[in-house]
Amino acid sequence: xxxxxxxxxxxxxxxxxxxxxxxxxxxxxxxxxxxxxxxxxxxxxxxxxxxxxxxxxxxxxxxxxxxxxxxxxxxxxxxxxxxxxxxxxxxxxxxxxxxxxxxxxxxxxxxxxxxxxxxxxxxxxxxxxxxxxxxxxxxxxxxxxxxxxxxxxxxxxxxxxxxxxxxxxxxxxxxxxxxxxxxxxxxxxxxxxxxxxxxxxxxxxxxxxxxxxxxxxxxxxxxxxxxxxxxxxxxxxxxxxxxxxxxxxxxxxxx
Amino acid sequence: xxxxxxxxxxxxxxxxxxxxxxxxxxxxxxxxxxxxxxxxxxxxxxxxxxxxxxxxxxxxxxxxxxxxxxxxxxxxxxxxxxxxxxxxxxxxxxxxxxxxxxxxxxxxxxxxxxxxxxxxxxxxxxxxxxxxxxxxxxxxxxxxxxxxxxxxxxxxxxxxxxxxxxxxxxxxxxxxxxxxxxxxxxxxxxxxxxxxxxxxxxxxxxxxxxxxxxxxxxxxxxxxxxxxxxxxxxxxxxxxxxxxxxxxxxxxxxxxxxx
Amino acid sequence: xxxxxxxxxxxxxxxxxxxxxxxxxxxxxxxxxxxxxxxxxxxxxxxxxxxxxxxxxxxxxxxxxxxxxxxxxxxxxxxxxxxxxxxxxxxxxxxxxxxxxxxxxxxxxxxxxxxxxxxxxxxxxxxxxxxxxxxxxxxxxxxxxxxxxxxxxxxxxxxxxxxxxxxxxxxxxxxxxxxxxxxxxxxxxxxxxxxxxxxxxxxxxxxxxxxxxxxxxxxxxxxxxxxxxxxxxxxxxxxxxxxxxxxxxxxxxxxxxxxxxxxxxxxxxxxxx
Ligand SMILES: Nc1ncnc2c1ncn2[C@@H]1O[C@H](COP(=O)(O)OP(=O)(O)O)[C@@H](O)[C@H]1O
Ligand SMILES: [Mg+2]
Numbered sequence: 001x002x003x004x005x006x007x008x009x010x011x012x013x014x015x016x017x018x019x020x021x022x023x024x025x026x027x028x029x030x031x032x033x034x035x036x037x038x039x040x041x042x043x044x045x046x047x048x049x050x051x052x053x054x055x056x057x058x059x060x061x062x063x064x065x066x067x068x069x070x071x072x073x074x075x076x077x078x079x080x081x082x083x084x085x086x087x088x089x090x091x092x093x094x095x096x097x098x099x100x101x102x103x104x105x106x107x108x109x110x111x112x113x114x115x116x117x118x119x120x121x122x123x124x125x126x127x128x129x130x131x132x133x134x135x136x137x138x139x140x141x142x143x144x145x146x147x148x149x150x151x152x153x154x155x156x157x158x159x160x161x162x163x164x165x166x167x168x169x170x171x172x173x174x175x176x177x178x179x180x181x182x183x184x185x186x187x188x189x190x191x192x193x194x195x196x197x198x199x200x201x202x203x204x205x206x207x208x209x210x211x212x213x214x215x216x217x218x219x220x221x222x223x224x225x226x227x228x229x230x231x232x233x234x235x236x237x238x239x240x241x242x243x244x245x246x247x248x249x250x251x252x253x254x255x
Numbered sequence: 256x257x258x259x260x261x262x263x264x265x266x267x268x269x270x271x272x273x274x275x276x277x278x279x280x281x282x283x284x285x286x287x288x289x290x291x292x293x294x295x296x297x298x299x300x301x302x303x304x305x306x307x308x309x310x311x312x313x314x315x316x317x318x319x320x321x322x323x324x325x326x327x328x329x330x331x332x333x334x335x336x337x338x339x340x341x342x343x344x345x346x347x348x349x350x351x352x353x354x355x356x357x358x359x360x361x362x363x364x365x366x367x368x369x370x371x372x373x374x375x376x377x378x379x380x381x382x383x384x385x386x387x388x389x390x391x392x393x394x395x396x397x398x399x400x401x402x403x404x405x406x407x408x409x410x411x412x413x414x415x416x417x418x419x420x421x422x423x424x425x426x427x428x429x430x431x432x433x434x435x436x437x438x439x440x441x442x443x444x445x446x447x448x449x450x451x452x453x454x455x456x457x458x459x460x461x462x463x464x465x466x467x468x469x470x471x472x473x474x475x476x477x478x479x480x481x482x483x484x485x486x487x488x489x490x491x492x493x494x495x496x497x498x499x500x501x502x503x504x505x506x507x508x509x510x511x512x513x514x
Numbered sequence: 515x516x517x518x519x520x521x522x523x524x525x526x527x528x529x530x531x532x533x534x535x536x537x538x539x540x541x542x543x544x545x546x547x548x549x550x551x552x553x554x555x556x557x558x559x560x561x562x563x564x565x566x567x568x569x570x571x572x573x574x575x576x577x578x579x580x581x582x583x584x585x586x587x588x589x590x591x592x593x594x595x596x597x598x599x600x601x602x603x604x605x606x607x608x609x610x611x612x613x614x615x616x617x618x619x620x621x622x623x624x625x626x627x628x629x630x631x632x633x634x635x636x637x638x639x640x641x642x643x644x645x646x647x648x649x650x651x652x653x654x655x656x657x658x659x660x661x662x663x664x665x666x667x668x669x670x671x672x673x674x675x676x677x678x679x680x681x682x683x684x685x686x687x688x689x690x691x692x693x694x695x696x697x698x699x700x701x702x703x704x705x706x707x708x709x710x711x712x713x714x715x716x717x718x719x720x721x722x723x724x725x726x727x728x729x730x731x732x733x734x735x736x737x738x739x740x741x742x743x744x745x746x747x748x749x750x751x752x753x754x755x756x757x758x759x760x761x762x763x764x765x766x767x768x769x770x771x772x773x774x775x776x777x778x779x780x781x782x783x784x785x786x787x
Contacts, residue, residue, distance in 0.1 A: 006622060007625065007626045008620060008625065010625070010627050011630050013627065015630050069674060075570055090535060090541065091544060094542075094545045095539045097543070099549075103763075105721075105763055105767045105770055106580070107724055107726075107766065108725060109725070109732055110743065110758070110759050112732070113746070113747030113759075114747070114752070114756065117750065117755065119567075140681065152344050153344070154339075154346035155314050155332065156338065156345040156713070158313075158332035159332070159333065159358035160362040160410060161334040161363060162360070169346070170358065172348075174347065177349075189639070193639035193641060193726075196639045196641050196642050197729040197732070197733065199742065200641065200645075200729075200733045201732045208641075209666070211642065212645060215649055223646060223649060224524070224646065226642075227643055227645065230642050231634065232640060233613075234637035251348035251349060
């Protein structure tokens, strides 16, 4: 049997075992501490049709998804522009570096209290929080990718007579693209985590808000259902970003 | 002026300020490269061969002295001097073979149709006719090196600077590439400056051989040969087998070993 | 960071991604000036009177607040509670992650069996499954330490696993010809070869766990730095909030810096490997 096929069999076995463990836990464990897959499904379809505290599950998930994607896209835009500027200009880098490094090391939820004080509990404060958690990661990653562009490539472009803009478009941006994409992927995880935390602590909408409310009401089936939804979303997003990387950087690892 | 050398280094010193003190990469070097010549720079590692090439390309400026092209000081890199690096790392993986070759023409603003035609000619010249649409990372290292060569030639720069372009290629390919270089030089009559580690390569290809020494980097000796022209006329295997070629090689080897 | 690499007397003529270079000394100077300028702007904004003192206390006020908190019974005990949770959780992640990573790297069966659960939960923010842990274990140390361990685990396992896959064949074969047992090979060849990447994994895991501990303390806890800051914000004590936030950032920087030093000390051969 070829190695990859063996690996696939083990993978399948592993997932079967996981489901079996879950199944048996629901029968062996304390009542209320675990719920069967069937119960989770039933609870989810119930919430989907009847809603939960005035919000349907689709709405809640949708709100969160929009928040994450907006925060991530904006972080990406600001981070890439900032990263290019500081990657190309040592003074800019010297000025911004201490702030970015500091920002990179603060746990995003730490900002939450301050941001809520300044911007209230509305969507503005969430966006600011997501930017604070995403922008430093993208900017630092982009700047590092720009600084690592091979000398020969830029020298070659100089010899051919490309000006600064030509070098940016033909050499620096494409050379830095793989590094930028990696930092965007990392930032997605950070932004998603920050949003889930923020919705749990200070929000009255969104999938994580629904989760934490269910926790407080001892609604285990809904908690697991919400986490499954977040998991599917996270896996889907990660797969999309991997796909994007493959499409945009077909030369990855080969040059 | 008819006799102005194409490239000229006059009393050039290059020093780097390191933590341990100054490092003299080139010490008072004088070097003339006349039009249409094929000059090889040879010497131990660290003797400043690449530094000379970088000076000519305009990537670095001399600490003292002057670098001139056709009598005018070199201010920076320009499309009249193209560089081929040792590895093909200067090629861009997001562009096809043809687009890589055509990049310099794009910088010059050559219209697309014309660009395509020129690129096709130069790809034919380096025997890569059918590979224009391939991604750069799908072809072998030797082929990549030929793409880099075609890219440098396509801009029709009068001066081509080669920094150990055949260093990373296997012996067999190397012979083929040497003959290719010779053929291109002979046909286009541009000025070539080649950095090499190989005694045979220097003797075979050059019109002028410049021997250098390290710490500090200096020009030791300069000599003229003409096996290249002979090879073009009579074939490479014949030239390489004959006594004068063998003698010239061992003489150069002696100079390198005994200074 | 390639900022000061070109401290050449010869100078570079417009080549390189950067249009010019700054020496490390100048770079540090400008950075320091930037930090000072930032604090001055903050002071000026606070003094301008356009923001209430509650929303924007001045740097001086925050410093006074820091001294007051520092002398009081709240700040440092909570701070060390957070650190203890962090190191406990990360310790579990390391102790579990490195051997499991080695095992997965060396055995196809282990890799095939363990990869799906890890890959399935890895993209999830740790704080989301913290919800389940709270329901199982209740509010308290157990749920927090568990979520930190789970959150820090994936990068450590995966880095170890990938490192094992990349150990040079000649090294293992060399060890085999010298007659080393499997355990001997692991201790003398595989583990040291993987150490640089394992440390990278631990560093990433530490960063993740640090973010999670603050979040978890805000969501369900009555102690720790995260809880203290959150609690202060409920009473609009912005001095405490800002003090806590600065302390969090400086601690994060310090943790990252310590990992950098450890990495440099422990694997000075990293460029050679
Ligand atoms: N940017 C630089 N900074 C410091 N030293 C350099 C730099 N570039 C080259 N050198 C030094 O200058 C000397 C000549 O280098 P180089 O011209 O690359 O030698 P070669 O190509 O002949 O091997 C070497 O000792 C090298 O270490
Ligand atoms: Mg060299």
